[in-house]
Amino acid sequence: MNHVLLTGANGFVGKVLRAKLCEAGYRVTCTVSSEPLLRDGVEHVRLDIRDAAEVEQVVQQIRPTHVVHLAAISHVPTSFRDPVLTWQTNVMGSLNLLEAVKRHVPEAFVLFASSSEVYGEAFKVGEPLDEDSACQPMNPYAASKLAAELAFVQYFRQGLRGVIARPFNHIGPGQSPDFVTASFAKQIAEIEQGLQPPVLRVGNLEACRDFLDVRDVCDAYVKLLDLADRPADQRIFNIASGQARKIRELLDELLAQSPVSIAVEQDPQRLRPSDIPFAVGDCQRLRASTGWQPAHALGETLGALLNDWREKAATVR
Secondary structure, three states: OOEEEEEOOOOHHHHHHHHHHHHOOOEEEEEEOOOOOOOOOOOEEEOOOOOHHHHHHHHHHHOOOEEEEOOOOOOHHHHHHOHHHHHHHHHHHHHHHHHHHHHHOOOOEEEEEOOHHHHEHHHHHOOOEOOOOOOEOOOHHHHHHHHHHHHHHHHHHOOOEEEEEEEOEEEOOOOOOOOHHHHHHHHHHHHHOOOOOOEEEEOOOOOEEOEEEHHHHHHHHHHHHHHHHOOOOOOEEEEOOOOOEEHHHHHHHHHHOOOOOOEEEEOHHHOOOOOOOEEOEOOHHHHHHHOOOOOOOHHHHHHHHHHHHHHHHHHHO
Protein backbone atom coordinates (compact mmCIF):
# COMPACT_ATOMS: atom_id res chain seq x y z
CA MET A 1 0.00 0.00 0.00
CA ASN A 2 1.18 3.53 -0.77
CA HIS A 3 2.10 5.26 2.48
CA VAL A 4 1.95 9.07 2.80
CA LEU A 5 3.87 11.04 5.41
CA LEU A 6 1.76 14.18 5.90
CA THR A 7 3.45 17.07 7.71
CA GLY A 8 1.37 19.80 9.32
CA ALA A 9 -1.55 17.41 9.61
CA ASN A 10 -3.33 19.20 12.44
CA GLY A 11 -3.66 22.42 10.44
CA PHE A 12 -6.70 23.67 8.53
CA VAL A 13 -5.70 21.97 5.27
CA GLY A 14 -4.07 18.94 6.86
CA LYS A 15 -7.23 17.68 8.50
CA VAL A 16 -9.16 17.82 5.22
CA LEU A 17 -6.32 16.31 3.20
CA ARG A 18 -5.81 13.39 5.59
CA ALA A 19 -9.42 12.32 5.03
CA LYS A 20 -9.09 12.72 1.25
CA LEU A 21 -5.92 10.63 1.18
CA CYS A 22 -7.54 7.87 3.20
CA GLU A 23 -10.53 7.90 0.83
CA ALA A 24 -8.10 7.54 -2.08
CA GLY A 25 -6.63 4.38 -0.53
CA TYR A 26 -3.41 5.73 0.99
CA ARG A 27 -2.13 4.78 4.38
CA VAL A 28 -1.41 8.10 6.11
CA THR A 29 0.97 8.90 8.95
CA CYS A 30 0.49 12.45 10.22
CA THR A 31 3.05 14.68 11.88
CA VAL A 32 1.88 17.25 14.41
CA SER A 33 3.95 19.92 16.11
CA SER A 34 1.79 20.31 19.22
CA GLU A 35 -0.62 18.19 21.21
CA PRO A 36 -2.46 16.05 18.67
CA LEU A 37 -5.77 17.49 17.55
CA LEU A 38 -6.55 14.32 15.63
CA ARG A 39 -9.10 11.64 16.38
CA ASP A 40 -8.11 8.46 18.17
CA GLY A 41 -6.92 5.85 15.73
CA VAL A 42 -5.21 8.29 13.37
CA GLU A 43 -1.56 7.40 12.87
CA HIS A 44 0.51 10.33 14.05
CA VAL A 45 3.91 11.30 15.42
CA ARG A 46 5.11 14.46 17.16
CA LEU A 47 7.59 16.38 15.02
CA ASP A 48 9.26 19.78 15.10
CA ILE A 49 10.11 20.27 11.43
CA ARG A 50 12.96 22.61 12.48
CA ASP A 51 14.77 19.77 14.28
CA ALA A 52 16.86 17.96 11.68
CA ALA A 53 17.52 14.94 13.91
CA GLU A 54 13.81 14.51 14.65
CA VAL A 55 12.91 14.77 10.98
CA GLU A 56 15.51 12.21 10.00
CA GLN A 57 14.34 9.80 12.70
CA VAL A 58 10.70 10.06 11.62
CA VAL A 59 11.43 9.60 7.90
CA GLN A 60 13.71 6.65 8.63
CA GLN A 61 11.09 5.07 10.87
CA ILE A 62 8.05 5.64 8.59
CA ARG A 63 9.79 5.05 5.24
CA PRO A 64 6.93 6.60 3.23
CA THR A 65 6.34 6.09 -0.47
CA HIS A 66 4.93 9.65 -0.70
CA VAL A 67 5.45 12.83 1.31
CA VAL A 68 3.09 15.82 1.43
CA HIS A 69 4.75 18.78 3.10
CA LEU A 70 2.21 21.23 4.53
CA ALA A 71 3.94 22.23 7.78
CA ALA A 72 4.61 25.97 7.69
CA ILE A 73 4.12 29.37 9.21
CA SER A 74 1.39 30.46 6.81
CA HIS A 75 -0.03 33.70 8.27
CA VAL A 76 1.43 36.77 6.53
CA PRO A 77 1.16 39.18 9.51
CA THR A 78 2.92 36.58 11.68
CA SER A 79 5.72 36.42 9.12
CA PHE A 80 6.25 40.18 9.52
CA ARG A 81 6.20 39.92 13.32
CA ASP A 82 8.52 36.89 13.48
CA PRO A 83 10.50 36.49 10.25
CA VAL A 84 13.17 34.33 11.92
CA LEU A 85 10.60 31.72 13.01
CA THR A 86 9.05 31.89 9.54
CA TRP A 87 12.34 31.20 7.75
CA GLN A 88 13.43 28.54 10.23
CA THR A 89 10.14 26.70 9.77
CA ASN A 90 9.46 27.20 6.09
CA VAL A 91 12.99 27.02 4.67
CA MET A 92 15.16 25.08 7.11
CA GLY A 93 12.26 22.78 7.91
CA SER A 94 11.91 21.99 4.22
CA LEU A 95 15.64 21.37 3.88
CA ASN A 96 15.55 19.04 6.88
CA LEU A 97 12.80 17.05 5.20
CA LEU A 98 14.52 16.98 1.82
CA GLU A 99 17.78 15.73 3.32
CA ALA A 100 15.98 13.00 5.27
CA VAL A 101 14.07 11.85 2.20
CA LYS A 102 17.21 11.87 0.06
CA ARG A 103 19.08 9.82 2.65
CA HIS A 104 16.45 7.25 3.62
CA VAL A 105 13.70 7.07 0.95
CA PRO A 106 15.17 8.58 -2.23
CA GLU A 107 12.53 6.84 -4.33
CA ALA A 108 9.65 8.63 -2.52
CA PHE A 109 7.46 11.16 -4.35
CA VAL A 110 7.27 14.54 -2.58
CA LEU A 111 4.58 17.20 -2.90
CA PHE A 112 5.49 20.63 -1.52
CA ALA A 113 2.63 23.00 -0.75
CA SER A 114 3.97 26.43 -1.65
CA SER A 115 1.72 29.46 -2.17
CA SER A 116 0.43 31.86 -4.80
CA GLU A 117 1.95 34.56 -2.58
CA VAL A 118 5.30 33.87 -4.29
CA TYR A 119 4.12 35.86 -7.33
CA GLY A 120 3.80 39.06 -5.29
CA GLU A 121 4.37 42.19 -7.35
CA ALA A 122 3.91 40.23 -10.59
CA PHE A 123 0.15 40.37 -9.91
CA LYS A 124 0.27 44.11 -10.67
CA VAL A 125 -0.12 43.30 -14.37
CA GLY A 126 -3.78 42.77 -13.48
CA GLU A 127 -4.32 39.44 -15.22
CA PRO A 128 -4.25 35.77 -14.13
CA LEU A 129 -0.70 34.47 -13.75
CA ASP A 130 0.57 31.09 -14.88
CA GLU A 131 3.50 29.10 -13.53
CA ASP A 132 5.99 30.79 -15.85
CA SER A 133 5.23 34.25 -14.43
CA ALA A 134 7.95 36.02 -12.47
CA CYS A 135 8.05 35.48 -8.72
CA GLN A 136 8.44 38.76 -6.80
CA PRO A 137 7.45 38.09 -3.17
CA MET A 138 6.27 41.04 -1.08
CA ASN A 139 6.34 39.62 2.45
CA PRO A 140 8.52 37.29 4.56
CA TYR A 141 6.06 34.40 4.22
CA ALA A 142 6.12 34.56 0.42
CA ALA A 143 9.89 34.97 0.33
CA SER A 144 10.36 31.93 2.57
CA LYS A 145 8.06 29.84 0.39
CA LEU A 146 9.96 30.82 -2.75
CA ALA A 147 13.28 29.99 -1.07
CA ALA A 148 11.88 26.58 -0.13
CA GLU A 149 10.70 26.08 -3.73
CA LEU A 150 14.25 26.72 -4.95
CA ALA A 151 15.51 24.09 -2.52
CA PHE A 152 12.99 21.55 -3.83
CA VAL A 153 13.97 22.32 -7.43
CA GLN A 154 17.63 21.68 -6.58
CA TYR A 155 16.78 18.30 -5.07
CA PHE A 156 14.61 17.47 -8.09
CA ARG A 157 17.67 18.12 -10.25
CA GLN A 158 19.58 15.63 -8.11
CA GLY A 159 17.00 12.95 -8.86
CA LEU A 160 14.33 13.38 -6.17
CA ARG A 161 10.82 12.91 -7.57
CA GLY A 162 8.04 15.35 -6.81
CA VAL A 163 6.01 18.47 -7.56
CA ILE A 164 5.46 21.96 -6.17
CA ALA A 165 1.89 23.23 -5.76
CA ARG A 166 0.99 26.93 -5.62
CA PRO A 167 -2.53 27.08 -4.21
CA PHE A 168 -4.49 30.32 -4.28
CA ASN A 169 -6.79 31.41 -1.43
CA HIS A 170 -8.61 28.41 -0.02
CA ILE A 171 -11.40 28.65 2.51
CA GLY A 172 -13.77 26.47 4.50
CA PRO A 173 -14.85 25.34 7.98
CA GLY A 174 -12.01 25.12 10.48
CA GLN A 175 -9.94 27.98 9.08
CA SER A 176 -8.39 30.42 11.54
CA PRO A 177 -10.10 33.82 11.89
CA ASP A 178 -6.69 35.29 11.05
CA PHE A 179 -7.86 34.82 7.43
CA VAL A 180 -10.37 37.12 5.81
CA THR A 181 -13.50 35.04 5.15
CA ALA A 182 -13.22 33.19 8.46
CA SER A 183 -12.88 36.55 10.22
CA PHE A 184 -16.10 37.74 8.55
CA ALA A 185 -17.96 34.53 9.43
CA LYS A 186 -16.77 34.57 13.05
CA GLN A 187 -17.86 38.16 13.55
CA ILE A 188 -21.28 37.56 11.97
CA ALA A 189 -21.86 34.47 14.13
CA GLU A 190 -20.88 36.34 17.29
CA ILE A 191 -23.10 39.29 16.38
CA GLU A 192 -26.03 36.89 15.86
CA GLN A 193 -25.40 35.48 19.34
CA GLY A 194 -25.13 38.94 20.91
CA LEU A 195 -21.47 38.40 21.73
CA GLN A 196 -20.37 41.61 19.99
CA PRO A 197 -22.10 44.80 18.79
CA PRO A 198 -23.64 44.64 15.29
CA VAL A 199 -20.58 46.16 13.63
CA LEU A 200 -18.30 44.06 11.42
CA ARG A 201 -14.74 45.32 11.15
CA VAL A 202 -12.96 44.76 7.86
CA GLY A 203 -9.78 45.51 5.90
CA ASN A 204 -9.56 46.17 2.15
CA LEU A 205 -12.80 45.02 0.51
CA GLU A 206 -11.90 46.11 -3.03
CA ALA A 207 -9.05 43.63 -3.56
CA CYS A 208 -9.76 40.83 -6.05
CA ARG A 209 -8.68 37.33 -5.10
CA ASP A 210 -8.98 33.78 -6.44
CA PHE A 211 -10.96 31.73 -3.89
CA LEU A 212 -11.37 27.96 -3.71
CA ASP A 213 -13.01 25.53 -1.33
CA VAL A 214 -10.33 23.77 0.73
CA ARG A 215 -11.79 20.43 -0.38
CA ASP A 216 -11.08 21.31 -4.00
CA VAL A 217 -7.49 22.22 -3.14
CA CYS A 218 -7.05 18.89 -1.35
CA ASP A 219 -8.55 17.05 -4.32
CA ALA A 220 -5.90 18.73 -6.47
CA TYR A 221 -3.15 17.56 -4.09
CA VAL A 222 -4.40 13.97 -4.35
CA LYS A 223 -4.47 14.17 -8.15
CA LEU A 224 -0.93 15.58 -8.17
CA LEU A 225 0.25 12.54 -6.21
CA ASP A 226 -0.97 10.41 -9.10
CA LEU A 227 1.78 12.00 -11.21
CA ALA A 228 4.25 9.81 -9.30
CA ASP A 229 3.49 7.10 -11.86
CA ARG A 230 4.10 9.33 -14.89
CA PRO A 231 7.12 11.07 -16.44
CA ALA A 232 7.84 14.48 -14.91
CA ASP A 233 6.86 16.89 -17.70
CA GLN A 234 6.16 19.70 -15.24
CA ARG A 235 7.16 20.33 -11.65
CA ILE A 236 5.17 23.43 -10.61
CA PHE A 237 1.36 23.70 -10.62
CA ASN A 238 -1.02 26.52 -9.77
CA ILE A 239 -4.19 25.46 -7.97
CA ALA A 240 -6.70 28.17 -8.84
CA SER A 241 -10.22 28.86 -10.05
CA GLY A 242 -9.12 31.50 -12.56
CA GLN A 243 -11.98 33.74 -11.37
CA ALA A 244 -11.47 37.18 -9.82
CA ARG A 245 -13.70 37.80 -6.81
CA LYS A 246 -13.77 41.05 -4.87
CA ILE A 247 -13.54 40.44 -1.15
CA ARG A 248 -16.62 42.66 -0.88
CA GLU A 249 -18.57 40.04 -2.88
CA LEU A 250 -17.77 37.34 -0.35
CA LEU A 251 -18.72 39.62 2.53
CA ASP A 252 -22.02 40.50 0.84
CA GLU A 253 -22.77 36.78 0.36
CA LEU A 254 -22.11 36.07 4.04
CA LEU A 255 -24.21 39.05 5.16
CA ALA A 256 -27.04 37.88 2.91
CA GLN A 257 -27.06 34.56 4.79
CA SER A 258 -27.61 36.31 8.13
CA PRO A 259 -31.00 37.53 9.42
CA VAL A 260 -29.33 40.28 11.47
CA SER A 261 -28.73 43.87 10.33
CA ILE A 262 -24.98 44.46 10.50
CA ALA A 263 -22.96 47.63 9.84
CA VAL A 264 -19.54 47.38 8.17
CA GLU A 265 -16.59 49.53 9.24
CA GLN A 266 -13.01 49.54 7.96
CA ASP A 267 -10.32 48.81 10.53
CA PRO A 268 -6.88 50.25 9.61
CA GLN A 269 -5.20 47.48 11.61
CA ARG A 270 -6.64 44.92 9.18
CA LEU A 271 -4.96 46.49 6.15
CA ARG A 272 -1.85 44.69 4.92
CA PRO A 273 1.29 46.78 4.37
CA SER A 274 1.90 44.99 1.05
CA ASP A 275 -1.66 44.49 -0.20
CA ILE A 276 -2.17 44.19 -3.95
CA PRO A 277 -5.41 44.88 -5.83
CA PHE A 278 -5.59 41.72 -7.99
CA ALA A 279 -4.31 38.18 -7.42
CA VAL A 280 -5.77 35.49 -9.68
CA GLY A 281 -4.26 32.32 -11.11
CA ASP A 282 -4.22 30.43 -14.38
CA CYS A 283 -4.41 26.68 -13.74
CA GLN A 284 -4.51 25.27 -17.27
CA ARG A 285 -1.39 23.21 -16.55
CA LEU A 286 -3.02 21.43 -13.61
CA ARG A 287 -6.22 20.77 -15.52
CA ALA A 288 -4.36 19.43 -18.56
CA SER A 289 -2.08 17.22 -16.45
CA THR A 290 -4.63 15.79 -14.02
CA GLY A 291 -8.16 16.60 -15.21
CA TRP A 292 -8.82 18.47 -11.97
CA GLN A 293 -11.80 20.84 -11.78
CA PRO A 294 -13.24 22.72 -8.77
CA ALA A 295 -16.40 20.97 -7.58
CA HIS A 296 -17.79 23.26 -4.87
CA ALA A 297 -19.71 26.50 -5.41
CA LEU A 298 -18.40 29.45 -3.43
CA GLY A 299 -21.79 30.23 -1.90
CA GLU A 300 -21.99 26.69 -0.54
CA THR A 301 -18.50 27.00 0.95
CA LEU A 302 -19.30 30.33 2.60
CA GLY A 303 -22.50 28.88 4.05
CA ALA A 304 -20.60 25.95 5.57
CA LEU A 305 -18.00 28.35 6.97
CA LEU A 306 -20.66 30.56 8.57
CA ASN A 307 -22.52 27.59 10.06
CA ASP A 308 -19.26 26.29 11.54
CA TRP A 309 -18.71 29.60 13.33
CA ARG A 310 -22.36 29.67 14.43
CA GLU A 311 -21.85 26.32 16.15
CA LYS A 312 -18.74 27.67 17.90
CA ALA A 313 -20.47 30.90 18.93
CA ALA A 314 -23.44 28.99 20.34
CA THR A 315 -21.15 27.13 22.75
CA VAL A 316 -19.83 30.42 24.14
CA ARG A 317 -23.20 31.67 25.36
